[in-house]
Amino acid sequence: MRGYFGIGAERISKQMNVGSLFRTAHAFGAGFVFTVAASYAPDEGEVADTSRSTASVPLYDFETVRDLRLPVGCGLIGIEITEDAIELPSFRHPRCAAYVLGQERGSLSPEMVELCDYVVKIPTKFAVNLAIAGAIVMYDRLISTARFAARPLVPGGPREPLPPHVFGEPLWRVKQHAASAARAEKNDREER
Numbered sequence: 001m002r003g004y005f006g007i008g009a010e011r012i013s014k015q016m017n018v019g020s021l022f023r024t025a026h027a028f029g030a031g032f033v034f035t036v037a038a039s040y041a042p043d044e045g046e047v048a049d050t051s052r053s054t055a056s057v058p059l060y061d062f063e064t065v066r067d068l069r070l071p072v073g074c075g076l077i078g079i080e081i082t083e084d085a086i087e088l089p090s091f092r093h094p095r096c097a098a099y100v101l102g103q104e105r106g107s108l109s110p111e112m113v114e115l116c117d118y119v120v121k122i123p124t125k126f127a128v129n130l131a132i133a134g135a136i137v138m139y140d141r142l143i144s145t146a147r148f149a150a151r152p153l154v155p156g157g158p159r160e161p162l163p164p165h166v167f168g169e170p171l172w173r174v175k176q177h178a179a180s181a182a183r184a185e186k187n188d189r190e191e192r
């Protein structure tokens, strides 16, 4: 799978929630985790984070939204229920992405929303726990970007195993084919 992702939370007050989010991020293969305007105390969060994720996944602690720094080319995606948010099942995840969640009794700050390239909502009847919301987003990223055997039309597991990956032609050759097809089409049109 190409690309990477990180996940973090803004202004979180319950260490258990951050611990749970980071543990799940570790399990889903996050490249980094972060907090904004709220520090994570691993000693407290490890009640939920039994994988001790921060010993394996880099943790960044940003004091304010203005201090937030992401790798070059990494998209920032706010996970929040807002009127204009894109519904998660219709969202195409960027190859390199950082997801940010809001606080337990509030939401993402307007400054954070402003900074986001996209805001995405999970179509639920009401807000779920932020660590659960993070888990759903990470799972959605996995199933929409990784290769799995196709789901059958009837209930049950796949009927056929995942076919082996076949590499396409190198990009320069694909472009060469496209250019010569365009030339041939132009010649055709001129001859007519």
Ligand SMILES: C[S@@+](CC[C@H](N)C(=O)[O-])C[C@H]1O[C@@H](n2cnc3c(N)ncnc32)[C@H](O)[C@@H]1O
Pocket (backbone or CB within 6 Å): 079, 080, 081, 100, 101, 102, 103, 104, 105, 106, 107, 108, 120, 121, 122, 123, 124, 126, 127, 128, 129, 130, 131, 133
């Ligand atoms: C428990 S919610 C905050 C409470 C919420 N403002 C309320 O209506 O009670 C904490 C965070 O989880 C995330 N969240 C929860 N449910 C969500 C959903 N259905 N779609 C997107 N984000 C969600 C958001 O990041 C939110 O800021």
